[in-house]
Amino acid sequence: MTIKTEMLKTLKKQKCLDNIQLLDNKKKIAADWFANLRDEICASFEKIENNRSSKKKNINFNKKKWERNGGGGGTISVMKGNVFEKVGVNISTVHGEFSKEFRGQIPGAEENGKFWASGISVVSHMCNPFVPAAHMNTRLLVTGEGDKKKIWFGGGGDLTPIFEDKKASKLFHKNFKSSCDKYNSNYYPNFKNWCDEYFYLPHRQEARGIGGIFFDYLNSNNWNDDFSFVQDIGKTFLSSYLEIIKSRIEHKFSQNDREEQLVRRGRYVEFNLLYDRGTIFGLKTGGNTEAVLMSLPPKVSWI
Numbered sequence: 001m002t003i004k005t006e007m008l009k010t011l012k013k014q015k016c017l018d019n020i021q022l023l024d025n026k027k028k029i030a031a032d033w034f035a036n037l038r039d040e041i042c043a044s045f046e047k048i049e050n051n052r053s054s055k056k057k058n059i060n061f062n063k064k065k066w067e068r069n070g071g072g073g074g075t076i077s078v079m080k081g082n083v084f085e086k087v088g089v090n091i092s093t094v095h096g097e098f099s100k101e102f103r104g105q106i107p108g109a110e111e112n113g114k115f116w117a118s119g120i121s122v123v124s125h126m127c128n129p130f131v132p133a134a135h136m137n138t139r140l141l142v143t144g145e146g147d148k149k150k151i152w153f154g155g156g157g158d159l160t161p162i163f164e165d166k167k168a169s170k171l172f173h174k175n176f177k178s179s180c181d182k183y184n185s186n187y188y189p190n191f192k193n194w195c196d197e198y199f200y201l202p203h204r205q206e207a208r209g210i211g212g213i214f215f216d217y218l219n220s221n222n223w224n225d226d227f228s229f230v231q232d233i234g235k236t237f238l239s240s241y242l243e244i245i246k247s248r249i250e251h252k253f254s255q256n257d258r259e260e261q262l263v264r265r266g267r268y269v270e271f272n273l274l275y276d277r278g279t280i281f282g283l284k285t286g287g288n289t290e291a292v293l294m295s296l297p298p299k300v301s302w303i
Helices: 003-052 166-181 187-198 223-248 255-274 277-284 289-295
Strands: 062-067 072-079 084-097 114-126 133-143 150-160 211-218
Touching: 003 072, 003 084, 003 114, 003 133, 003 223, 062 289, 072 289, 084 289, 114 223, 114 289, 133 223, 150 166, 150 187, 150 223, 166 187, 166 211, 166 223, 187 211, 211 223, 277 289
Parallel strands: none
Antiparallel strands: 062 072, 072 084, 084 114, 114 133, 133 150, 150 211
């Protein structure tokens, strides 16, 4: 073996090690962000709950850690109060191998099923029927090995009013559009349409709510920009939803309004159990069942 060949092998090995270290750094940065965002969201929601609740003070999120048998784990954070009937803010970082039946559905996992995933998921069901339910999640996924390794972001946020609420819809979409436009003028129209198509119940022939944005497989070849975009989505969701909650929290409602809320929640349950990719991903990868089903409302009716 010549000295030149040996040097090339050494450089290739070093580049591989550098790439692994760089990817590990990205994973840690993303996982830390999801945890910090969780803390900010929980603190903001607790403040609203305890400032507005007249029945009981010091209502906080109950946090429970869990471990995944195949690798990794997460924390379930749930609060039940007089403003938030049930709100969950979960984070997880898991790794391992997809089942042979499932790996063909995930880019980069077709051959060996190896994956790493970290993310945050927020679902809020409110006591007042005139405050919309809301959902947001963002995540980073890495699949495969070596040259076939793939890395991308996914997520989005959507709003589900019980009754028509044009002002909330306008605010929610306007703010998401502003965040998207900072990065790519095609993001908002593409991600909005994706959300409208995704959060749809074919068996009901109706949308789950008024939409928002939804994206997956986001890799623009500029990780810093993509990560910054994902951060903006989380912050935009929080600021928008807080404004919506605060402006509607005192709205008077009747028992009929409450009954309609429970029926509409049934649509939410149907979508999450039949079509939601996050639910399917969590259950198929051995995730914590309680965490996966956190999105389900505490009370619901069907007629």
